[in-house]
Amino acid sequence: MSTTVIILAAGKGTRMRSQLPKVLQPLAGKPLLGHVIQTAKQLQAQRIITIFGHGGSTVQETFKQEKIEWVEQAEQLGTGHAVQMTLPVLPHDGFSLILYGDVPLVTSETLEKLLEASQNTGIGMITLNVVNTTGYGRIVRKNQKVQAIVEHKDASEEQRQITEINTGIYCVENRKLHEWLPKLSNANSQGEYYLTDIVAMAVADGLEIASIQPALDFEVEGINDRIQLASLERAFQQQQAFNLMRNGVAFADPARFDLRGSVTTGQDVYIDINVILEGHCEIGSNVEIGAGCILKDARIASNTKIQPYSVIDHAIVGEKVIIGPFARLRPGTELADEVHIGNFVEVKNSRLEKGVKANHFTYLGDSEVGATSNIGAGTITCNYDGVNKHKTIIGESAFIGSNSSLVAPLSIGKGATIGAGSVITRDVPENTLAFERSQQIEKANYQRPQKTK
Incomplete structure (x- = not known):
């Protein structure tokens, strides 16, 4: 027929x-x-x-x-x-x-x-x-x-x-x-x-x-005005939350949840208030999603914790990962198992291998980071020259000191250390300490400027 x-x-x-x-x-x-x-x-x-x-x-x-x-x-x-x-x-x-x-x-x-x-x-x-x-x-x-x-x-x-x-x-x-x-x-x-x-x-x-x-x-139900639209939205979202609860998802409050697409979930997933899922998301078992998080076309493996107000957009996240709070994973991001992405860290089009830590105020764009490397607070990959994007490759067990700028294209070898506050423009060999700083100048008895009366 x-x-x-x-x-x-x-x-x-x-x-x-x-x-x-x-x-x-x-x-x-x-x-x-x-x-x-x-x-x-x-x-x-x-x-x-x-x-x-x-x-x-x-x-x-x-x-x-x-x-x-x-x-x-x-x-x-x-x-x-x-x-x-x-x-x-x-x-x-x-x-x-x-x-x-x-x-x-x-x-x-x-x-x-x-x-x-x-x-x-x-x-x-x-x-x-x-x-x-x-x-x-x-x-x-x-x-x-x-x-x-x-x-x-x-x-x-x-x-x-x-x-x-x-x-x-x-x-x-x-x-x-x-x-x-x-x-x-x-x-x-x-x-x-x-x-x-x-x-x-x-x-x-x-x-x-x-x-x-x-x-x-x-x-x-038909829609004639914005009041009816809002009412139907909430009825539909509540039904979607109920369906997820039947599949083993726990909500802090099912009335404060939006699914704007589709999702598959494992068991014992916990979702806090005001979480939004968009596109198609895949969430493993024992995943915690904190308040105010937004996930769009994201794949989250089991036993991962996403802390409040983090945004994950077209990204793949491995097992036992900790993300946030206030972290942002942009399209093309892949996190292997046991990665830590901390507060105000942004990752774009990058692969972070097992055990990488970037816990504070960091930007990693167009980069590959080897296993167990540590990225210090305030570090950025300078991946854009105003016209083209360039790649930064960081080897295993590297240590990047705080407030470093890594100017791509750049390769930092396995086990290398970058001193804090450095601007690195040339490749760094394995197991090497590299730092770049201007001379420190001191002036005794320095008088600070005073407000003009």
């Missing part, structure tokens, strides 16, 4: 009070529409048809790398009208899932259930039972079968007691869409073409309408 995903993404989103189209507003670090497209890809849909309108060029540019068929809805004449725009490119065979760019979190598992339920009937929908039904269309049933969708404003007092509502998400056989969509009418107070009318057409044709409910209520 071929599956088409139709995504309605033409709305302006006036209530967002933003120049950014609503479907590009971020949730968990990704545009709302991006979540829906990702879900469509997880379903292995043969075709993804996205209906655009307001801010269309920006929306298309954002997803230019995706395999999407774009259809324009120049006039906003209702949900039925939006789906009508797909008819020239909509296949006649298979089924279509009708989704929304501002309903970002419906899962592939829920949609697979909907696809399966719709196979024998030709049409299915997702409904939801809620406490506060104000403003929602009610699902009217007879003998437990869906008979109609009645909008809140049109519902009788008895119908308003119904707690089952319409989510607007449908699965419909394509040949039926080609039959029903041209028959939609805008003879209503809004002058719009409503997609809900296909339910009445299905009932009139004697079809039974399949229905399922999502595993989680927030899967079918």
Whole structure:
């Protein structure tokens, strides 16, 4: 069976009070529409048809790398009208899932259930039972079968007691869409073409309408303003934290955690408050992540401790490593086992072998540091000449004194020692002491400058 995903993404989103189209507003670090497209890809849909309108060029540019068929809805004449725009490119065979760019979190598992339920009937929908039904269309049933969708404003007092509502998400056989969509009418107070009318057409044709409910209520929540967006963000993040806890992760407070991507974890991982994980992260067992840390596309091996307010970006970290606090690992960094990276140390595009220590106020860029070497406080690799980057190679068991400047390209041999305060511009052989200082000048009875009165 071929599956088409139709995504309605033409709305302006006036209530967002933003120049950014609503479907590009971020949730968990990704545009709302991006979540829906990702879900469509997880379903292995043969075709993804996205209906655009307001801010269309920006929306298309954002997803230019995706395999999407774009259809324009120049006039906003209702949900039925939006789906009508797909008819020239909509296949006649298979089924279509009708989704929304501002309903970002419906899962592939829920949609697979909907696809399966719709196979024998030709049409299915997702409904939801809620406490506060104000403003929602009610699902009217007879003998437990869906008979109609009645909008809140049109519902009788008895119908308003119904707690089952319409989510607007449908699965419909394509040949039926080609039959029903041209028959939609805008003879209503809004002058719009409503997609809900296909339910009445299905009932009139004697079809039974399949229905399922999502595993989680927030899967079918739509976004109209920033308050709803913030509420959905927190609900989603809390659910992600719960999923991680089921896999053995402990949180200081699951309400203060953000996962903006994906993560795999070992057992007994501890995450303190206000930690953000971005991209795809891999975290081993017995890892501690301190408060305020940010990890992006990071690989952290087991038994490592990341102390508060450290940033790890596209870096690989070995076992039994200590990082931070206030450390920064930039892209291309690789730390072997038992490395110590201390407070206000920055490492970029460098490989540090086992047991290296750089505990204070240091910058290591474009460098290789041999095992058990010690990098003194205030040391920097001067890797940039204003045009090109150059490499610094430090051998095993080297000792770099505090406040040294290592001017690349440079090689410091195994077991070499660099005196504190040196500017090293030439290669240093193995087991050699190298230092560079100007003459120390002393003036007796020196009088400090005084403030002018």
